[in-house]
Amino acid sequence: xxxxxxxxxxxxxxxxxxxxxxxxxxxxxxxxxxxxxxxxxxxxxxxxxxxxxxxxxxxxxxxxxxxxxxxxxxxxxxxxxxxxxxxxxxxxxxxxxxxxxxxxxxxxxxxxxxxx
Amino acid sequence: xxxxxxxxxxxxxxxxxxxxxxxxxxxxxxxxxxxxxxxxxxxxxxxxxxxxxxxxxxxxxxxxxxxxxxxxxxxxxxxxxxxxxxxxxxxxxxxxxxxxxxxxxxxxxxxxx
Numbered sequence: 001x002x003x004x005x006x007x008x009x010x011x012x013x014x015x016x017x018x019x020x021x022x023x024x025x026x027x028x029x030x031x032x033x034x035x036x037x038x039x040x041x042x043x044x045x046x047x048x049x050x051x052x053x054x055x056x057x058x059x060x061x062x063x064x065x066x067x068x069x070x071x072x073x074x075x076x077x078x079x080x081x082x083x084x085x086x087x088x089x090x091x092x093x094x095x096x097x098x099x100x101x102x103x104x105x106x107x108x109x110x111x112x113x114x115x116x
Numbered sequence: 117x118x119x120x121x122x123x124x125x126x127x128x129x130x131x132x133x134x135x136x137x138x139x140x141x142x143x144x145x146x147x148x149x150x151x152x153x154x155x156x157x158x159x160x161x162x163x164x165x166x167x168x169x170x171x172x173x174x175x176x177x178x179x180x181x182x183x184x185x186x187x188x189x190x191x192x193x194x195x196x197x198x199x200x201x202x203x204x205x206x207x208x209x210x211x212x213x214x215x216x217x218x219x220x221x222x223x224x225x226x227x228x229x
C-alpha cells in the first residue's frame with residue numbers, strides 16, 4: 001500500500017459526459033501528479049500540482065482539468081468524454097517538487113475509466 | 117528528457133538472477149537514472165535510482181556503465197512476485213519545470229516457476 005488513495009476504482013460513463021476523479025496523497029506529500037495509461041499510448045504524464053499550484057503540464061487535453069485543494073487532495077475533471085478517453089488514470093504523490101533525485105513518486109491504485 | 121531504450125520482454129527462471137538492461141546514449145551529466153516497476157493491475161512502484169555509482173537496496177541493484185550510456189537493473193533472485201513491467205526513466209536534475217516522469221514502453225519480465 002503506497003498511501004495514495006484514489007476514488008472511484010471503476011467508472012463507466014457515456015460519451016459526452018463529465019466525470020471527476022479524486023486523489024488523496026500520502027500524508028506530508030505536497031506534490032500530486034496525474035498520469036493516463038492506455039493500451040496504445042502507455043503511461044503518459046498529464047499534470048503536476050505542488051502545494052495547490054500547477055507546476056508542470058504534459059499531454060493533457062483541453063477537455064481535462066485538475067486542481068489541488070488546500071487539504072492537498074486533488075481532482076481530475078474530464079469533460080466531453082470520448083471513447084478514446086477510456087484508460088487507467090493514476091495519481092502519484094511526492095514530498096516536494098524541486099526535481100531532486102530523492103523525490104520518489106508513490107502511485108495510487110488507479111481509476112479505470114470506461115467510456116461507452 | 118533524454119530517451120531510454122529497453123527490450124520489450126525478458127524471461128527468467130524463478131530464484132535465478134535477472135539483469136534488465138537500459139540504454140540511454142543521450143544521457144546528460146545531470147540526469148538521474150530511475151527504475152520503477154508496475155505489477156499487474158497496480159500502479160507503478162519505485163525500485164531504485166542512481167547517478168554515477170552502482171547502488172544497492174533491499175529490492176535490487178543498479179549497475180551504471182562508466183560512460184553512463186547504459187545501466188542494468190539486477191534482481192538477485194527472481195520470484196514470481198517480480199513479474200512486472202520495468203521502466204527505466206531519466207530525470208534531469210537541472211530542469212526546474214516539475215518532477216514529472218516520462219515513461220517509455222518498459223520491459224515486461226516473465227518469471228518461470
